[in-house]
Amino acid sequence: MVERVLVTLDGAIRDPDAPLLYADDIGVLRGDGVFETVLVRNGEACALESHLARLRKSAEALELPAPDLDAWRLAVWTAAEEWGKDREGLLRLILTRGRDSELGHASDRPANGSGDLAGAEPAGTGYVLVLPVPERVKTARTEGVSVITLSRGISVDLAQAAPWQLLGAKTLSYATNMSALRFAQRMGADDVIFTSTEHRVLEGPRSTVVVARGNQLITPPAKIGVLPGTTQRALFAQAEKAGWECKYEPLFTADLITADSVWMLSSVTLAARVKSLDGLRMSAPDNAAEIIELVEKGIAQPGSIADW
Numbered sequence: 538m539v540e541r542v543l544v545t546l547d548g549a550i551r552d553p554d555a556p557l558l559y560a561d562d563i564g565v566l567r568g569d570g571v572f573e574t575v576l577v578r579n580g581e582a583c584a585l586e587s588h589l590a591r592l593r594k595s596a597e598a599l600e601l602p603a604p605d606l607d608a609w610r611l612a613v614w615t616a617a618e619e620w621g622k623d624r625e626g627l628l629r630l631i632l633t634r635g636r637d638s639e640l641g642h643a644s645d646r647p648a649n650g651s652g653d654l655a656g657a658e659p660a661g662t663g664y665v666l667v668l669p670v671p672e673r674v675k676t677a678r679t680e681g682v683s684v685i686t687l688s689r690g691i692s693v694d695l696a697q698a699a700p701w702q703l704l705g706a707k708t709l710s711y712a713t714n715m716s717a718l719r720f721a722q723r724m725g726a727d728d729v730i731f732t733s734t735e736h737r738v739l740e741g742p743r744s745t746v747v748v749a750r751g752n753q754l755i756t757p758p759a760k761i762g763v764l765p766g767t768t769q770r771a772l773f774a775q776a777e778k779a780g781w782e783c784k785y786e787p788l789f790t791a792d793l794i795t796a797d798s799v800w801m802l803s804s805v806t807l808a809a810r811v812k813s814l815d816g817l818r819m820s821a822p823d824n825a826a827e828i829i830e831l832v833e834k835g836i837a838q839p840g841s842i843a844d845w
């Protein structure tokens with residue numbers, strides 16, 4: 538059974554223990570690139586079209602060359618098949634700005650900037666990597682997660698006022714997100730919900746927050762500076778068919794406490810129920826299994842590029 542699978546955009550399966558990146562890759566030098574994390578189940582990448590659509594959007598936000606989606610699709614299919622059907626996998630799509638030397642030190646300029654580089658633009662560094670699903674995922678799915686709220690130190694206006702902050706893109710610059718998770722761990726919690734300076738609910742460091750209240754499912758709108766989630770969208774699509782009212786609305790921290798249930802949604806963990814928030818226990822609602830089922834059903838659909 539393979540423990541790691543690495544596929545490059547030419548469709549070639551590579552030795553995952555052999556070096557792949559150059560030392561001057563801008564993805565490494567500056568965290569300048571984008572990524573997607575996808576669940577592999579039964580040898581297939583779940584909700585792949587949604588992930589490809591968001592990858593394209595993220596690349597556009599960073600002014601990276603448009604990803605060749607057919608090449609990505611083929612690389613993902615190859616990697617997922619190689620991984621096999623007998624267990625789940627965590628598949629990453631990685632796209633960086635490429636080598637600094639090949640850009641002629643253009644990393645400080647937009648890749649599609651006018652002038653001397655036109656036509657000689659490298660396509661960036663891209664690859665697909667599959668790893669085993671971390672142990673924490675199983676526990677989060679079955680037992681839920683303890684969560685603390687942490688300030689992100691930003692206003693809900695920032696995303697609109699400062700597009701260069703790239704708040705709606707899934708970029709490789711995740712050092713602060715990982716730092717927040719380590720901070721939570723030191724506080725004895727499993728996960729984090731970021732809040733704005735106005736005490737609005739934003740998102741988790743790697744997940745979307747969804748609140749269930751009556752027959753409503755509510756998530757904060759992307760315009761306040763959260764990443765549109767593929768898992769949340771898959772849930773909303775299924776839930777609407779099942780008669781839930783699904784809404785994009787501002788939420789305050791207090792709304793989390795009074796909700797029937799709060800969920801952290803993400804591609805690999807899927808639905809993790811918040812079992813305690815800032816030390817306050819949140820008991821499981823009767824419909825917890827139904828919500829999990831809707832997510833499972835939703836991510837079994839391929840999604841659609843057109844929806845993004």
Ligand SMILES: *Cc1c(COP(=O)(O)O)cnc(C)c1O
Pocket residue numbers: 574707740741742743744745764765766767768769802803804805
């Ligand atoms: C990846 C991610 C999400 C969740 O997106 P999914 O497509 O559901 O995995 C939410 N917020 C952030 C910051 C993320 O990085």
